[in-house]
Amino acid sequence: MTDTTWTDTTCADMTCTDVIWIAIGHIDDIPRRGARCVTTPKGRIAVFRTADDAVFALEDRCPHKGGPLSVGIVHGHFVTCPLHNWNIGLDSGLAQGADEGQARAMPVRNEGGALFLALDAPPQPAVAAE
Amino acid sequence: MTQKLVIIGNGMAPGRMLEELLEKAPGLYDVTIFNAEPRVNYDRIMLSPVLSGEKDYADIIIHDEGWYAYHGITLHKGARVTRIDRAAKTVTAANGVTAAYDKLVIATGSAPVILPVPGADLPGVVAYRDLDDVLRMLEIAKQGGRAVVIGGGLLGLEAAYGLRRRGMAVSVVHLMPTIMERQLDPAAAYLLEKALTERDISILTQANTKAILGQGKAEGVALADGRVLPADLVVMAVGIRPSARLAKEAGLTVNRGVVVDDGMRTSDPAIFALGECAEHRGQCYGLVAPLYESAKVLADRLSGGQGEYQGSVTSTKLKVTGVNLFSAGDFADGPGREEVVLRDAAAGVYKRLVLNENRIIGAVMYGDVADGPWYFDMLKRGLDVSHLRDTLIFGQAVQGALAGGCGVQAPGAAVAALADDAEICGCNGISKGRIVAAITAKGLTTLAEVRAHTKASASCGSCTGLVEQVMALTLGEAYRPAAVEAVCGCTDLGHDDVRRLIRAKGLKSIPEVMQELEWKTSCGCAKCRPALNYYLVCEYPDDYADDYQSRFVNERLHANIQKDGTYSVVPRMWGGVTSAHELRAIADVVDKFAIPMVKVTGGQRIDLLGIVKEDLPAVWADLGKAGFVSGQAYAKGLRTVKTCVGSQWCRFGTQDSTGLGIRLEKFMWGSWTPAKVKLAVSGCPRNCAESTCKDIGIICVESGYEIHFAGAAGLEIKGTEILGTVKTEDEALEHVVALTQMYREQARYLERIYKWAKRIGTETIRAQIMDDAEKRQGYFERFVFSQAFAQVDPWSERVSGKDKHEFKPMAVIAEAAE
Ligand code: SRM
Ligand SMILES: Cc1cc2nc3c(=O)[nH]c(=O)nc-3n(C[C@H](O)[C@H](O)[C@H](O)COP(=O)(O)OP(=O)(O)OC[C@H]3O[C@@H](n4cnc5c(N)ncnc54)[C@H](O)[C@@H]3O)c2cc1C
Ligand code: SF4
Ligand code: FES
Numbered sequence: 001m002t003d004t005t006w007t008d009t010t011c012a013d014m015t016c017t018d019v020i021w022i023a024i025g026h027i028d029d030i031p032r033r034g035a036r037c038v039t040t041p042k043g044r045i046a047v048f049r050t051a052d053d054a055v056f057a058l059e060d061r062c063p064h065k066g067g068p069l070s071v072g073i074v075h076g077h078f079v080t081c082p083l084h085n086w087n088i089g090l091d092s093g094l095a096q097g098a099d100e101g102q103a104r105a106m107p108v109r110n111e112g113g114a115l116f117l118a119l120d121a122p123p124q125p126a127v128a129a130e
Numbered sequence: 131m132t133q134k135l136v137i138i139g140n141g142m143a144p145g146r147m148l149e150e151l152l153e154k155a156p157g158l159y160d161v162t163i164f165n166a167e168p169r170v171n172y173d174r175i176m177l178s179p180v181l182s183g184e185k186d187y188a189d190i191i192i193h194d195e196g197w198y199a200y201h202g203i204t205l206h207k208g209a210r211v212t213r214i215d216r217a218a219k220t221v222t223a224a225n226g227v228t229a230a231y232d233k234l235v236i237a238t239g240s241a242p243v244i245l246p247v248p249g250a251d252l253p254g255v256v257a258y259r260d261l262d263d264v265l266r267m268l269e270i271a272k273q274g275g276r277a278v279v280i281g282g283g284l285l286g287l288e289a290a291y292g293l294r295r296r297g298m299a300v301s302v303v304h305l306m307p308t309i310m311e312r313q314l315d316p317a318a319a320y321l322l323e324k325a326l327t328e329r330d331i332s333i334l335t336q337a338n339t340k341a342i343l344g345q346g347k348a349e350g351v352a353l354a355d356g357r358v359l360p361a362d363l364v365v366m367a368v369g370i371r372p373s374a375r376l377a378k379e380a381g382l383t384v385n386r387g388v389v390v391d392d393g394m395r396t397s398d399p400a401i402f403a404l405g406e407c408a409e410h411r412g413q414c415y416g417l418v419a420p421l422y423e424s425a426k427v428l429a430d431r432l433s434g435g436q437g438e439y440q441g442s443v444t445s446t447k448l449k450v451t452g453v454n455l456f457s458a459g460d461f462a463d464g465p466g467r468e469e470v471v472l473r474d475a476a477a478g479v480y481k482r483l484v485l486n487e488n489r490i491i492g493a494v495m496y497g498d499v500a501d502g503p504w505y506f507d508m509l510k511r512g513l514d515v516s517h518l519r520d521t522l523i524f525g526q527a528v529q530g531a532l533a534g535g536c537g538v539q540a541p542g543a544a545v546a547a548l549a550d551d552a553e554i555c556g557c558n559g560i561s562k563g564r565i566v567a568a569i570t571a572k573g574l575t576t577l578a579e580v581r582a583h584t585k586a587s588a589s590c591g592s593c594t595g596l597v598e599q600v601m602a603l604t605l606g607e608a609y610r611p612a613a614v615e616a617v618c619g620c621t622d623l624g625h626d627d628v629r630r631l632i633r634a635k636g637l638k639s640i641p642e643v644m645q646e647l648e649w650k651t652s653c654g655c656a657k658c659r660p661a662l663n664y665y666l667v668c669e670y671p672d673d674y675a676d677d678y679q680s681r682f683v684n685e686r687l688h689a690n691i692q693k694d695g696t697y698s699v700v701p702r703m704w705g706g707v708t709s710a711h712e713l714r715a716i717a718d719v720v721d722k723f724a725i726p727m728v729k730v731t732g733g734q735r736i737d738l739l740g741i742v743k744e745d746l747p748a749v750w751a752d753l754g755k756a757g758f759v760s761g762q763a764y765a766k767g768l769r770t771v772k773t774c775v776g777s778q779w780c781r782f783g784t785q786d787s788t789g790l791g792i793r794l795e796k797f798m799w800g801s802w803t804p805a806k807v808k809l810a811v812s813g814c815p816r817n818c819a820e821s822t823c824k825d826i827g828i829i830c831v832e833s834g835y836e837i838h839f840a841g842a843a844g845l846e847i848k849g850t851e852i853l854g855t856v857k858t859e860d861e862a863l864e865h866v867v868a869l870t871q872m873y874r875e876q877a878r879y880l881e882r883i884y885k886w887a888k889r890i891g892t893e894t895i896r897a898q899i900m901d902d903a904e905k906r907q908g909y910f911e912r913f914v915f916s917q918a919f920a921q922v923d924p925w926s927e928r929v930s931g932k933d934k935h936e937f938k939p940m941a942v943i944a945e946a947a948e
Contacts (some may be wrong), residue, residue, distance in 0.1 A: 024941040033653060033679040036940035047940060051653040068695040071683040073656040080656035082683040082691050087656075118944070 015082060021109060021116035027055060028113065035079070040119060044107025046070035047115065048090050056090035057108045057117055061094040063088070065129055132160045135432065136221055136231035138211045138376065140165035142174055142589075143405030143421040146558075147193055150429030152201055158433060161203045162229045164221065166259055168208035170194060174260070175418060175557070175732050177844075178449045181292030183634035188890055189626075212237065214380035216398055227546075233400055236377055236388055240370035240406040240416065245280065249342030254349075255364045256562045258289050267363060271296040275362035278302075278351045280339050282309035284448060286367035287322075290331050291450045293363070295634060300330075301359055303337045303351060308572040313457040318481055318496040325453050325478075334359075372407045372414050385627045387414045392438040394428040404428050417444050418589060419556045420891060428558075441674060445506050445556055454495075455500035459482065459509050461492030472523045481523055501525035503596065507552045545599040549730055554596050557589035562600055569604045577601065618657035620649050625878035626867060629665050638670060640677055654680075661879035664766065668874050669801050671916035678933065684764030687936055688924040689746055697746060698739040700763035701753050702799065705773040705791035705811075706734030715756030723749055733808070735761055747937055750925035759799070759923040766880070768809070769858045770796040773819065774814030776830065783813035785830035790859055791819070794866060800921040801913070804886070805876040820851045825883040826866055831855070835862040839869060839895070840887040848884050851892050854900040868909035869899050870905035875912075 030036045030049040037060055038045045044060040046069050049062035054077065060070045067083035077090045087096040109116045137144045140163050148161065171193045179185040190783050198205045209223040214234070221909035222228045242257035244250050269288070271277070274297050279290045282304030292301045302309070308319035323333050338354040342364055351359045372387035383389045383397040387409030394402045394410075405421050406414065415421060420442035430437035445458035461484045472481045479497035483490055483505065489512050493505040504526045508515060515522055526547060548554075550563030568574060568584045578595060581588040587597040602609045616622050623631070628647065633723065637643045640662050644654060654662070659680035666674045678686050689697035703712070716736060720728055726740040741749055748758075762769060773791030777783035791811040798809075810819040811828040821827025823843035827850055829836040834857040836851035853869065856862050887895055898905045928937075 022943055024943075029935065029940050031679055031935065036935060038941045038943060039939045040943040044939075052638065065693070066695070068691075071691065073659060073682065074679065075653050075655045075659065076651055078655075084694065085656065 014122075019118045020120065021118050024115050024117050026113050027053065027110060027115055030055070033074045035074065037070050038117060043108065044067075044068075044070070045080075045117065045119075048074055048079060049115070050074060050090070054090075055108045055115060057106045058088070058090065058093050059104040059106075061098065061103060062086060063093075063095055063103050064099065069103060073130050132158065133232040134230055135159035135161045135233050135235070137163045137237055138214075138221060139163075139173050139214070139239055139373075139407070140205065140235035141169070141237060141239045141405055142171070142192070142418055143239075143425050144235060145171040145403060146422050147235070147237075147425035147429050147432075148201075148203070149342075150426050151432055153873070154429060154435075155433035161201070162231075163203060163205045164209045164211045164223050164227075164229070165205065165207055166210035167262075169261065170198070170205070170207075173260065175449075177258075177264050179263065179290035181263075181267060181289065182295040183292075184295075184451065184452070184630060187261060188629070188894065194891070195871065206829045211376060214376060214401075216380055216401070219400065231400070233402070235428070236396070236401065236403045236407060237405045238373035238376060238407045241373050242366065242373050243369040244340060244366055245368055247339055247341050249344060249348065250889070251368070252342055252344050252346075252348045254344065254347045254362065254368060255342055257367055258285050258367045259370075267365065268296065270363040271298050274298060274364065275361055276301070277363040277365060278359050278361040279367060280351070281310065281365075281367035281369070282306070282333065282335070283367065283369070284310060284446065286365070287326065287380075288449055289367055290326070291329065291422045293365070294329060294331050298363065300334045301325045301334060303339060303353065303359070304333065305338055307335050309333060309335065310448070310457075311571060314455070314496075315461055315482060317471075317482065317493050318455065318457070318494045319479060321496045322448075322453065322455060322481055322686075324442070330449075364716040370406065370416055372409065374407055377401075377403065377407070385389055385409050385412075392427075392440070393431050393436075393509065394424055394439060402428055402431070403687060411441050413441060415442065415444065417446070418822075419559060420444055422557065423559055431451075443510050443522050445573060447502075454497055454499045455504075456495040457493065457577065458506045459490070459492035460503070461494050467491070470519075472521045479881055483510070483523060485515070486489065488514050488519070490515060492792050498525075502558075503553065503593070504548070506556070507548070510553070521869050545596060546603055555584075555586040555589075555593045557593075558585040560584050560586040565597060565600045566604050567723060569601060573860060575602075575608060577607065617661060618655055620644075620654050620658050621647060623647060625661065626664070629878075632669055638666065638674065640666065640680060656682075664802060664804065664879050668916070669906040671919045685766070686933075687743065688750075688760055688762075688764065688928065689741070690764045692739065694740075696740045696742055697761070699741055699749055700731065700735055700737045700761035701744070701752070701758035702761040702795070703735040704770055704790050704795050707773075707792065708736075708789060712756060712758070715753065715758070719749055719752045722752065725749075731763070731770075734772050735770065736761070744937055744939075747929050749928045752930055754926050758925075760925045762799065762924075765802070766805050767800070767807065768795070768798045769806050770808055771798075772808075772810035772824070774811070774813050774818040776811075780813055784832050785813060785835065785859070786810040787813035787819065787830050790828065790830075790835075790862065793859070797863060798867065798870065798913075798917075800923075801870070801874070801917060802920060803870065803874050805880050805882040807873075807883065809866070823847065824850065826860060828866070834858065837862060837865055837869075840884040840892065842882060842884045846884075851887070853896060863908065864910050865899055867913050868906040869895065871909035871913035872898060874916075875909075 024038050032049055033051050035046045035048040046058050046060040048056045058069055060068050062069055062081040064086050067081040069079050069081055072079040072082045078087050080087050082119055086099045093105040094100045107118045173190040173192055176185055176190040180187055206227055208936055209225050209227055211221050213222045214222050219230050220230045242259045256263050271293055277293045277298040277300045279302045282302050288300045290300045308316045309323055326399050340354045341352045342348055343350040343352055348361055348364045350361050356685045374384045374388045376386040378384040383921045387407050388396055388403035390396055390403050390408050390410050396403050423442050424439045427437040427439040448455045468485045470483045481495045484492035490505055490509040495502055544935055548562050550559045554560055554562050565584055565586050574580050587594045615624055617625055633646055635646055637646055638840055643662055660682055663677050663680040684690050689699050725738045729737045731737045771791045771794050773788045776787030777785055794809055807825045809826050810821040810824045812819040812821045813830050815829055820840055821829050823841040827838040834855055837853040841850035842848040873883055
């Protein structure tokens with residue numbers, strides 16, 4: 001797969017939408033158990049790489065008070081927000097435990113290390129890219 | 131009038147006796163104790179884990195100073211009693227202290243047997259009995275080298291294991307054909323020997339020591355067959371002899387030990403004997419369980435009761451991590467005796483029961499010892515086991531399964547099946563019923579509480595699992611298994627255990643720690659990872675690769691994150707002193723990057739707030755050109771050193787407080803610590819730098835430097851304690867640095883100095899830093915060593931390109947993709 005943007009179609013609830021996948025870089029640009037940001041006109045997106053090399057993308061805003069999740073500590077498939085230690089699930093963006101809230105999650109695809117982000121996909125739980 | 135009770139010896143037996151006595155009859159006696167050892171009562175059994183590094187001395191103290199003070203007991207430490215005057219009813223110690231008694235307890239324990247061979251008195255030949263022996267061994271073990279342990283019994287093997295763990299090459303020399311022959315039959319001894327050999331301990335049996343060789347210090351051991359084993363350390367662990375000389379000289383009846391009756395009374399009705407020095411019904415004991423039983427009887431007698439000691443049957447375990455061994459009773463072959471044996475070669479399991487007239491009289495188990503307490507219980511009661519005979523050897527679970535007709539056993543079923551009076555804790559003689567009763571009556575929910583109220587598992591700890599099962603059974607859902615507060619949900623271990631195990635097992639990376647210590651999550655969490663990273667940085671300053679992904683954002687980005695996701699930047703201003711040049715550079719940076727706020731901090735320096743992440747390296751580059759380094763205002767590390775103007779300007783100043791503050795900051799910056807460390811130096815007791823609420827503070831006085839520590843002025847407010855006063859600036863620096871290193875090595879992550887000091891005792895700290903020059907020097911040198919790797923300005927590193935990815939987005943998507 002080349003490092004370019006392409007389009008494909010996903011179907012949810014019987015309605016199909018075109019999804020635009022945008023190339024954002026290579027998995028090795030992100031440290032294991034870390035994250036990098038992608039700046040977009042719609043705000044900053046944090047792209048996480050876990051210890052087992054799964055990749056997730058969340059809006060870089062904690063559902064609590066907007067803390068930058070991209071600089072939190074990544075453990076398992078969770079990130080701990082640097083401001084007040086909420087734990088956020090990377091797959092869903094959902095706050096864990098007693099806390100309530102959800103960061104917007106978006107799909108990432110990993111094609112042999114090349115990463116693609118779908119900005120406008122329906123707000124479904126992100127898929128863990130292998 | 132209260133009677134006077136004097137006790138000679140402050141070991142485990144009288145310690146237990148006093149606990150029982152204080153509970154039964156508080157205030158009945160005015161108690162005075164003489165102890166030849168210069169310390170409080172500690173758990174002698176646990177010297178082996180101290181030797182191997184699995185515990186610290188502080189962990190094994192049974193009664194701390196406060197306990198004696200609280201109970202109004204006079205303890206003469208380092209005072210060996212040399213004379214008992216029975217006519218005058220007094221005892222006198224070598225240091226001249228005399229005390230009168232109404233009742234006297236002799237509890238002098240045992241002395242190690244030293245083989246009368248040439249060279250036995252050379253330095254480097256050590257017995258294994260008390261903490262001083264352990265410290266002597268550790269001193270030699272520091273240099274690595276070879277150790278020869280003479281004696282393959284319980285003590286010798288534990289010493290060998292400990293020394294091996296400390297990095298020495300170890301050989302055990304044993305006279306008999308098999309090791310631990312008094313507790314093990316040859317089959318079990320073989321398995322044990324194999325396990326120890328696998329742990330790199332070489333075992334020589336039928337080896338008779340002829341001499342210890344060496345010029346001025348031990349250099350080798352010569353055996354009767356002509357072999358010579360080189361050695362830097364020789365440990366003699368060939369046996370113990372009851373310390374009964376004092377009693378003998380006083381004219382009491384003495385055999386092997388001081389002879390006592392069933393009331394623990396010697397031939398003088400006012401004098402009792404207790405512990406390893408006593409001989410009861412022709413028997414001297416060398417394990418704590420029987421001593422504790424007789425301690426109870428003596429407490430009863432001293433409080434007016436008529437308790438009688440009937441003698442004890444003992445069982446043995448070996449405290450070598452990973453070796454499971456149990457032995458009890460008499461297991462020699464003999465006429466009329468039968469034996470039942472079970473072996474599983476693949477699993478390394480061996481069990482043997484010796485029966486006489488359908489009663490268990492001996493048990494030896496290796497590998498799988500879960501049923502040890504069950505067999506031991508039946509042995510002590512002399513139960514007829516004929517109905518169990520066919521399946522006895524398979525253990526209790528099988529009995530339960532057969533009886534219940536169900537193949538699968540619920541965990542804990544074996545313990546559930548135990549009778550109420552079955553013994554759970556052998557050391558302290560605590561039955562299942564007593565534990566259950568204490569839990570229900572007192573509403574206990576944690577292991578620590580059960581230990582405190584019943585003593586179960588509080589000595590050697592090998593029955594901890596059983597006690598936990600009893601708790602689980604009694605409490606059901608309400609049972610909270612964590613004995614210590616765990617570091618976090620990823621492990622059941624507490625901070626101290628984790629640190630100790632990192633050291634003892636030589637663990638060198640976070641994944642290794644998690645694997646070896648059986649972390650319950652794949653890669654930890656935001657609580658444990660920073661702690662582990664610190665412990666490893668501190669332990670291996672030279673070759674640990676700092677794991678940045680396990681650091682909190684501030685320490686990864688070297689700036690403080692703010693509520694809006696921007697950062698603040700605080701450059702060092704050594705000792706709070708600045709210059710026109712520095713201020714101009716700061717002003718230029720503020721203009722160039724349009725920094726929204728400049729503030730003087732509470733720590734005598736300047737904070738630049740509201741900088742976006744992407745700008746950080748450029749801001750640092752400009753500050754760096756002006757000579758600034760990071761102020762580490764974000765670090766669990768050295769923060770600020772506040773100073774006042776001192777003797778250079780102030781009319782009251784006694785010393786150069788500003789100069790010393792700068793010197794300290796330049797010496798100590800960059801160091802990582804368990805929590806932040808703030809210092810201050812004031813030029814006189816007016817204390818304008820607020821030294822008395824700092825982690826470490828100095829107040830200069832005419833005669834020198836008063837060093838303070840353990841203050842706080844944040845979430846809690848606490849004035850400092852005085853560490854001591856020193857004469858010169860060099861000494862002040864050395865003491866402050868040594869104290870910091872002691873704190874670095876011992877405190878739990880996020881525990882500030884005042885909390886750590888409260889936990890371990892300010893006295894302990896004072897003793898090590900003020901009174902023990904060698905310790906202080908050691909700490910100082912280790913700090914200096916680690917600074918060689920830590921004193922790198924993180925800002926200039928990043929300006930030169932390190933961690934570039936932290937400051938740049940991975941991609942920029944210009945327009946909304948529609
Ligand atoms: C900037 C400053 C306030 C100021 O404008 O003066 C400050 C700012 C913060 N303090 Fe402080 N403290 C500052 C001096 C103090 C002082 C006064 C002092 O050092 O003399 C104290 C009380 C003394 C003490 O530490 O005992 C102090 C007690 C705390 C505490 C309570 C610590 C405690 O263990 O009780 C916290 C919370 C913590 O560390 O967990 C804290 C935490 C913080 C944090 C780091 C909050 C955070 O986690 O984000 C603030 C960072 C803001 C920033 O980005 O700079 N700050 N803080 C001061 C920086 C000093 C410096 O030059 O490095
Ligand atoms: C390394 C090691 C491991 C052990 N492991 C185990 C184990 O796993 N299980 C087990 O059950 N047992 C074990 N033991 C044995 C157990 O520690 C002893 O049985 C127990 O400590 C004896 O207690 P005691 O009070 O009789 O004597 P001690 O604890 O020996 O105390 C006697 C004290 O009296 C002092 N003293 C002696 N003479 C005088 C005097 N004239 N004046 C003043 N003070 C004096 C001594 O300095 C000493 O401090 C172990 C022992 C050692 C050394
Ligand atoms: S006191 Fe310290 S932690 Fe609290 S708001 Fe002020 S700077 Fe922040
Ligand atoms: S903003 Fe994330 S926890 Fe408060």
